Amino acid sequence: MATVTLKGNQIQTNGNLPEVNSKAPNFKLVSGDLSVKSLEDYAGQKLILNIFPSVDTGTCATSVRNFNKEASQLENTKVLCISRDLPFAQSRFCGAEGIENVEMLSDYVNGDFGKNYGLEFTNGPLNGLHSRCIVVINENGEVSYTEQVPEIVDEPNYSEALKAL
Template sequence: MATVTLQGSKANTNGTLPEVNSKAPDFKLVATDLSVKTLNDYKGKKLILNIFPSVDTGTCATSVRNFNKEASELENTKVLCISRDLPFAQGRFCGAEGIENVEMLSDFVSGDFGKEYGLEFIDGPLNGLHSRCIVVINENGEITHTEQVPEIVDEPNYEKALKAL
């Protein structure tokens, strides 16, 4: 279990992020076109998983915008923005913001991604949502970097995530 804060109030997750140098756990997430995506769909690509509670919050939206900007210059890399928001809300946000360089994926069906990656809140006001995390996966499916942001309203360390590629 990891403990993070939301404006100073403690919140716990169901576990801890997968370890660096371990194989990335598989996942089933829903894209904005309602197709199901798995880790295998990105085989041979580098991945940045930008994980957050909801795209309808300022910090989450900022992280999507920042990674969208960076993603246009990354070679053989996909940025996956993952939350429990409905795919319709994710699509609406991307359309309104002109977001085209990242993929929005939803864990709304079962929440299994959040559970498997050890980042689902199990208490506090965001219970059931994902904590703000970054997971970088290389083209061999191995985790090369993780970050669980200790204060939910803070942004992740974009520079460290990009360097881990």
């Protein structure tokens, strides 16, 4: 279990992020067209998992915008933005913002991604949502970098995540 804060108030997660150099846990997430995507769909590619509570918050939206800008310059790399928002809300946000270089995926069905990656909040006002995290997965499906942002309202360390590629 990890502890992070929301404006100074402690919140716990159900576990810890996957260990660096470990095999990334598989997932099933829903894309904007309502198809189901799994880790196998991205085999042979580098992945940046940009994980956050909701795209309807300022910091979450900023992280999507920043990774969208960076993603167009990355070779053999996909940026997957993951939250429990409905795919319709994710698509609406991307359309309104002109977001085209990242892929939005939703864990709304049963929250298994958040549980399996150890980042689901288990208490507090964001109970059931995801902690703000970055997980970088190399082309062999192994975790090469993780960050769990200690204060939810803060942005992740973009440069460290990109360096890990």
